[in-house]
Amino acid sequence: MATPAPVALSRLQLTDFRNYRAASLDFDARLIAFVGDNGAGKTNLLEAISLLSAGRGLRRAQLSELTRRDASGGWSVSAVLQGMDGETRIGTGLAPGGGRKVRINGADARSSESLLEYLRVLWLVPSMDGLFTGPAGDRRRFLDRLVLAVDPGHGRRVGDFEKALRGRNRLLENGGSGPYLDAVEAQIAALGVAVGVARRETVSLLRDLVGTRADDSDPFPRAAITLEGAFETLADSAAATDLEDRYRALLAQGRTRDRAAGRTLEGPHRSDPVVIHTAKAMPAGQASTGEQKALLIGLVLAHAELTARIARMTPVLLLDEVAAHLDPRRRQALFARLSALGLQVFMTGTDALLFADLPRDAQRFTVTEATIAVDTPPQ
Template sequence: MADVRTSRLKRLSLTNFRNYASLELDPGAQLVALVGANGAGKTNVLEAVSYLTAGRGLRRAALGDVARRDGDTSWSVAARVEQDGMDVSLGTGLLPGDAGRRVRIDGVDQRTSDSLLDYVRILWLTPAMDGLFTGPGSDRRRFLDRLTLSLNPAHGRQVSSFEKALRQRNRLLEQGGSAQYLSAIEHQVAELGTSVALSRRETVSLLKTTLEAQASLGLPFPIAALELVGEFEAETADQAASDQEDRYRHLLQDGRGRDRAAGRTLCGPHLTDLCVHHVAKDMPASQSSTGEQKALLIGLILAHANLSSAVSGMTPVLLLDEVAAHLDPGRREALFARLQALGCQTFMTGTDESLFASLPDASRLFAIEDGAARMLSV
């Protein structure tokens, strides 16, 4: 990956963020581990980092809920990011009375958080995702959209616009809108929905290839097979993009009566599901053991980190919350070695320092306690 830029956080500053009145952290390494008791604020640090990219953060929390409880409802996260020797200052936060968070790059206000994607791509794995394969399809679509966003920075806006157009169509159906108005909005829904679907399919296709290549490395993480399923996928399979859009528009028009009765649009990529299969055991991931589901997720994240580097031209930053506690010593050591080989800066959390005993020597370990971070020896 000679042409891939290395993107790393050199310094992280939090103000009035969750349980932190103020926190200064100097990661200074590729692999960074945060250890401390439950409730100490380890995940809060990862959440702060997740706001340094587009989107709603790893908890998808309301912005006002992120502020420190005894503060003035404002909060901020700032970082110094290094890309191959060049530094850039990133900042984001909320001011009292604001509806959305503000974003600055080198002190210059930005219109949207999408601008941050030019400097850092962030992927994460949290305990809340442990039920990804057994939970609702909406969770898997959101997971896939996050993966797609790191490859295609426009994807987030496409999804938002598509969902907005869908809501407008549903409202028109409910209010008895004219056929002319419905046709106009269905044209938008079909165009936007097809764009979203194509981006997701491209991500799945590229990820399949990367997973196959990863299988040759002999990592102790099972390989997943991926497939997009749903009525829309079946109706538009193997069609050119323009034909998919036309087909979707006809499906919307023909389904007006059904959708009006249901109170929602019953066909489209907003209902597509990501099916994951455990290749070695030839069984759905949803039927695998809890431990194997976790290992499948880790394998997916590792493959996508590799893919994200290749497509975006920069190494992503990974946030792995409580990941080591669910792995035996052999898998932990293999995970740390693979992360180092990928070149991605990775922040990990755990309650026990011993979980990170096999970290490479150049890594950094911090104890999180009493709203502060103290560096430990590795």
């Protein structure tokens, strides 16, 4: 397999984004740390980078919420990439009509999905710490982000599937006729199977990679994802060519029940991606808090490696406040793993000592109330 092309941001510019009136940063390193007090604007920088890819960014915020308070217009984020096609300029921001605008090398792009041709962005943020014990919906969104990084069409399929489900629910509520329900259920079945198959394929690839790359002495224990739910049981027992027909029949049979419930009760939108601590053969949600964090980090790192292989370009990784929750041994192991992966990684923390073990060629910035200064590397 060909070596993935290295991709990295060499410049980032913000205008009226969150607490930044204007900011311009130049990068010449793979590992980059932003250090500052809580509320200074460190995570805002990561969020800006996350918006240079498809989707709503790491906070899933409404576009209007991103504009700096008291700003007269909208916001914008732009970057210069060094990648497989040389230098590429990409940008996004709030359009005059309230939607999202995307530009690539000065030309308007059709949608944010176009950015995936040039950049894949992955992240790990504190809000994900309860992923293993929280609601299944959070785990599905997490898994769909994993799938999107290796399958750029997945986000649109998920959106279309959810839209079709809402249409069926309205038909059931309003007493829609059989032919109308037949038509929308055929659409749901086609989209739902495509969503489910993409998830299962990514889970399989990730499981294979984790099984070959980690061992029981690794500071970040092996984690495996399994998909549970009625749809998964159906998919396990049906041939691929029959799955769509069987799911469509299941929807038709469940109309009375779903009408009473006010929602569609069967399908991949109800699947639960359960993470297993493989060394202990138990659900990750039953592990200690420290083990859960280490499992999540290991899973994200494995996914970064898988993304590089499938996309044939290295992703950019965002790690918000990750080092603060690791003991010194795991911090050193994390920085060593990141260096070995060859990714560009942006990290945040409140204490510069957390990044003392970064290599000398790493970049460090101090963030103070939306002001960013370059730090001198430690001697």
